Amino acid sequence: MSNERLLETFLDLVRIESPPGFEALAAAYCARELEAAGCRVWFDAAAELTGSDTGNLIAELPGTVPGVLALSAHLDVVEPCRNIRPVITDGVIHSAGPTILGADDRAGLAAAIETVRRVAEGGGSYPTIRTIFTIQEEVGLHGAKHLRPEDIACDLCLVLDAEGTPGGIVIGAPTHYTFAAEFYGRASHAGVAPELGISAITMAAEAIAAMQLGRLDARTTANVGSIKGGRATNVVTARCDITGECRSLDRDRVESVRLAMDSAMRASAERAGGTVEVLWHLEYEGFESEQDSREIRLVAEAIRDVGREPNTYRTGGGSDANVLAVMGVPTLALACGMTGVHGTNEQITVDDLEALARICEAVVVRMAEVGYE
Numbered sequence: 174m175s176n177e178r179l180l181e182t183f184l185d186l187v188r189i190e191s192p193p194g195f196e197a198l199a200a201a202y203c204a205r206e207l208e209a210a211g212c213r214v215w216f217d218a219a220a221e222l223t224g225s226d227t228g229n230l231i232a233e234l235p236g237t238v239p240g241v242l243a244l245s246a247h248l249d250v251v252e253p254c255r256n257i258r259p260v261i262t263d264g265v266i267h268s269a270g271p272t273i274l275g276a277d278d279r280a281g282l283a284a285a286i287e288t289v290r291r292v293a294e295g296g297g298s299y300p301t302i303r304t305i306f307t308i309q310e311e312v313g314l315h316g317a318k319h320l321r322p323e324d325i326a327c328d329l330c331l332v333l334d335a336e337g338t339p340g341g342i343v344i345g346a347p348t349h350y351t352f353a354a355e356f357y358g359r360a361s362h363a364g365v366a367p368e369l370g371i372s373a374i375t376m377a378a379e380a381i382a383a384m385q386l387g388r389l390d391a392r393t394t395a396n397v398g399s400i401k402g403g404r405a406t407n408v409v410t411a412r413c414d415i416t417g418e419c420r421s422l423d424r425d426r427v428e429s430v431r432l433a434m435d436s437a438m439r440a441s442a443e444r445a446g447g448t449v450e451v452l453w454h455l456e457y458e459g460f461e462s463e464q465d466s467r468e469i470r471l472v473a474e475a476i477r478d479v480g481r482e483p484n485t486y487r488t489g490g491g492s493d494a495n496v497l498a499v500m501g502v503p504t505l506a507l508a509c510g511m512t513g514v515h516g517t518n519e520q521i522t523v524d525d526l527e528a529l530a531r532i533c534e535a536v537v538v539r540m541a542e543v544g545y546e
């Protein structure tokens with residue numbers, strides 16, 4: 174049965190270690206399976222560009238009708254991911270030990286591979302199917318950022334990498350900035366001569382207190398994620414570092430929040446007579462699709478075809494979909510059934526894994542039927 178084969182593929186992948194930068198074993202497994210299913214398989218040059226032990230893995234099953242569907246997922250998983258032991262309890266797959274499960278994004282990989290197999294075996298007509306399996310997604314979408322235009326050219330790209338019940342379609346994700354700030358004051362003995370010191374901890378604290386953090390509006394968030402500084406109670410601390418971020422679905426809004434956070438840090442350093450160095454990094458650009466675009470209509474119909482209910486939503490998280498959308502690829506991210514991702518409670522049901530593969534298959538069928546290209 175092909176749903177048993179899908180489950181086996183998923184469990185095989187879960188057992189392969191592949192933290193960011195070390196995706197070669199998982200890539201080799203996927204390459205072998207895709208080749209066996211009739212694909213041409215190749216790797217791009219992202220290994221050298223990112224320092225990973227493999228490049229992004231691209232595979233193509235030539236279609237019998239025009240049109241190209243891309244199915245994308247990522248090869249890396251977050252820590253803790255050593256010796257993952259998957260177990261199934263009442264149809265729910267979870268990890269037995271103190272590790273993640275890795276359904277993020279083994280569900281996407283397994284569903285894409287199984288879709289290719291079923292389509293190749295099915296005997297019906299189908300568009301070309303391209304699989305795009307990326308490296309180092311979890312540490313900044315690095316693999317996706319090095320994808321070559323010729324490898325991602327397609328009429329529709331489904332990024333199989335969102336949390337939640339299959340049927341969910343992510344139609345928007347934010348622009349995301351991170352920062353690292355270093356506050357510099359002046360050290361002095363806290364008991365003997367505090368007036369000669371300038372506390373970097375106070376500068377950082379006042380800067381943070383002046384920032385608007387948390388959920389700023391329905392489309393915008395901001396956070397300070399770490400703070401580090403000082404060694405002893407009797408020293409006015411000369412150095413304090415903080416890191417943080419802001420995100421918004423609205424490009425202008427994220428810029429204004431970023432500026433406000435930046436000014437809060439500079440103003441606080443200046444008031445205290447110290448200095449601050451702030452380094453901002455644009456992690457990825459946001460995207461938003463039209464509610465009634467032809468790609469959403471097609472995918473929503475495919476979801477109904479398999480008896481699930483389509484549900485479009487915007488997310489506060491980023492994925493390779495952000496990078497692909499900015500590159501001009503018509504992209505949607507699909508909910509894959511996984512929940513609790515990046516934690517040891519991560520899980521997915523066997524039913525949802527199967528539903529994801531069936532949705533992908535139904536998209537293939539619909540594309541062939543309507544001549545989508």
Ligand SMILES: [Zn+2]
Binds near residue numbers: 247278310
């Ligand atoms: Zn993921």
